[in-house]
Amino acid sequence: MKIIIVTDAWEPQVNGVVRTLGKTRDYLKSFGHDVTMITPQRFKTVPCPSYPSIRLAILPYRKLARILRDKQANAIHIATEGPLGQAARRWCLRHHVRFTTSYHTQFPEYLRLRAPIPLSWSYAFLRRFHQPAERTLVPTKSQQTRLQSHGFDKVEVWGRGVDTQVFQPENPVTLDLPKPIFVNMGRVAVEKNIEAFLDLDLPGSKLVIGDGPDKAQLEKRYPDVVFAGAKFGEELASWLAGCDVFVFPSKTDTFGLVILEAMACGLPVAAYPVTGPIDIIDQGSTGWMDDNLQLAAQQALTLNKADCIYFAGLNSWTACSREFESKMFNNTPEPPANALTEVV
Incomplete structure (x- = not known):
């Protein structure tokens, strides 16, 4: 089968959306499908305002069409709501071609942190964007419920996986830091609520792995925190395995792929009881959730690492890619003949 995935989020960005789409592409190819990614790499781009590491395609419709x-x-499949997603949606609607979409990021909440735009406006925009899709895929049951409460329909769950060949507890790096080591990894940005972690009064050390627009100013404000920068693959896994607890302070992630990756490296997770963590963490076994994040971190420190490793192993990329595959092809026919004759 020929599959096209359209996404505004792509390499060299480092985040859960990019990892999810990249892994899904790879596994779909291993299943025998012909997968084409339409990403900003094919187009002229400009940096996203306030977030220059994100590149936005300029007037992509003609080439994309x-x-x-x-x-x-x-x-x-249209994975994002940016310029490429908008252009692909326009083409599909113009030619009566069915498509699916996915909702990876709590965009209204993120945008509200950066600009005084009412949540109702953002949700209205997103509802309109996703409404014509055959189905909108979300990573968790709680995110499905959230979107339905905002008037979305045809919302279905598409889970996430972890590569346990890369993320595993073997070969931990020896970190010359006071124990215990509480770690956060991911994009260092305001929407990740990382300051809630940095402000905690915890024993031992706090470590941040990752890069992002807020890294430089946070390093200055929190000189006692170790900012290790971005790590990848087996090196990242080794750094995680050398820590004791993964602290996930975000309140706006739709899933939190890093939670599974940390668990696979043997780290119990401390988090708020919000969308994402509540769908992944087994309270008192693989992590601890509490509105008091400091208490959650202290409780997570007492948990068994083996339970985290076992749970992560149950969530494979093969299973979630098969789930994506089934939702793509169910009621999704060949493009109509008139799509062949567009003048571009």
Whole structure:
């Protein structure tokens, strides 16, 4: 089968959305599918205001339409709501081609942190964007419920996985830091609520792995915290395995792929009881959730690492890619003949 995935989020960005789409592409190919990614790498781009590491495609419709016309895919999935997602949606609607979408990021909440835009406006925009899709895929049951409460329909769950060949507890790096080591990894940005972790009064050390627009100013404000920068693959896994507790302070993630990756390295997780953590963490076994994040971190320190490793192993990329595959092809026909004749 020919599959096209359209996404505004792509390499060299480092985040859960990019990892999810990259892994899904790889596994779909291993299942025998012909997968084409339409990403900003194919287009002229400009940096996103206030977030220059994110590149936005400039006027992508004509080139994107040509790719969609020529490829004649059996299934089209629009993963993001940016310029590429908007252009792909426009083309599909113009040619009566069915498509699916996914909702990876709590965009209204993120945007509200950076600009005084009412949540109702953002949700209205997103509801309109996703409404024509055959189905909108979300990573958790609680995110499905959240979107339905905002008037979305045809919302279905598509889970997430972890690569336990990379993220595993072997070969931990020896960190010359006072124990215990509480760690956070991911994009260092305001929407991740990372200051809630940095402000905690905890024994031992606090470590931040990752990069992002707020890293430089947070390093100055929190000189006692170790900011290790971005790590990848087996090196990242070794750093995680050398720590004791993973602290996940975000209140706006739809899933939190890093939670599974940390568990696979043997780390219990401390988090708020919000969308994402409540769908992943087994309270008192693989982590601790509490509105008091400091208490959650202290309780997580007492948990058994083996339980975390076992749980992470149950969540494979093969299973979630098969789930994506089934939702893509269910009621998603070939593009109509008129899609072939568009002048671009």
